[in-house]
Amino acid sequence: MTATGSKILSFGHYQPSRVLTNDDLAQMVDTNDEWIQSRVGIKERRIADGETVADMAGFAAEKALAASGLTAADIDLIIVATCSNADRSPNTACKVAAKLGIASPAAFDLNTACSGFSYALANADHAIRAGAARNAIVIGVEKLSEITDWTDRSTAVIFGDGAGAAVITLTTGDEEPGIGPVVWGSEPSEAIAINGWRPYIVQEGQKVFRWATTTVPGIALAACEKAGVLPADLGGFVPHQANLRIIEPVARKIGVNPDVVARDIVESGNTSAASIPLALSKMIERGEVKSGTPVLLVGFGGGLTYAGQVVRCP
């Protein structure tokens, strides 16, 4: 059967068990709970101990696959979005394939930093539409604790570790595709950088804040328009979890119901490419997003890059 498009079957996520609170951070750098909450909205984040990027990706993918109704044998494409994987080769996607016993999938990593999940989702959708794949696992995963400068109070308070994964399958016949057209692009800038070896994240907070609060609403509205969905009708809005002070004004500007906005940053920090699937997976698990409703995803960050699309909640 020829694919008419693709849809998301299921989500899964993984967060390390170690919690790092704002009070913990206040012991490490000159900061405090009130400052962190008022500037970025974060109360705590999860930090990996022994887990590697591939471990976390594998755990999230395993859960998503188990919830999808498909088996390892059905998967023919794995795409991993990450900017913090230390190992160059084999890439994370191949390691996930090995962990899950997926025999011979097309397997690649991509790096567009915080917008990575939406880029990866678009690539999976396009591959399925082109007939190059039928069933894909798309993962966003980061171990940012490894590339965080724990002496820099402007960045150390922001980031966390985690993974989120989705299983994607083709739609055929009369079934409505569940992944809308992507709006993507970039605007070259060093405002967020992870350069050199060994790299640490550095960012010009004000520049990034200005770019995000002024650019992301337009990307979000364009993605809705391409999908033929009004922002007011969204069952979920899951922007990259960069900063509550970016998320909330963007949500207000585009006119989405405040009750459906993802605010996982409060308990997970900024997990870059992992933040969107992690937040959405948790919202679905808590029953906060209704199955079948349109959900707007918008990734934005290092590059600067961005990508957004409307998906149908599984």
Add this chain to the structure above:
Amino acid sequence: MTKDEIVAGLAEILEEVAGVNPDDVTEEKSFTEDLDVDSLSMVEVVVAAEEKFGVKIPDDEVQNLKTVGDAADFVLKQA
């Protein structure tokens, strides 16, 4: 546009963005020290000021705008 009009406009923006009492907004007040505007709210003030006054305030310029008067002068120069 006079400088007083710009200060009044900035007062409106500061009230909306950061909940600052417009009566507190006078030329000599420092955004961060006196009006308690943090670095991110300052960006919102700048973006709103660009729209309101039809000027461009580059990122690199923002750090030089310490007081309401500094900002009013900059806008006046650009307008």
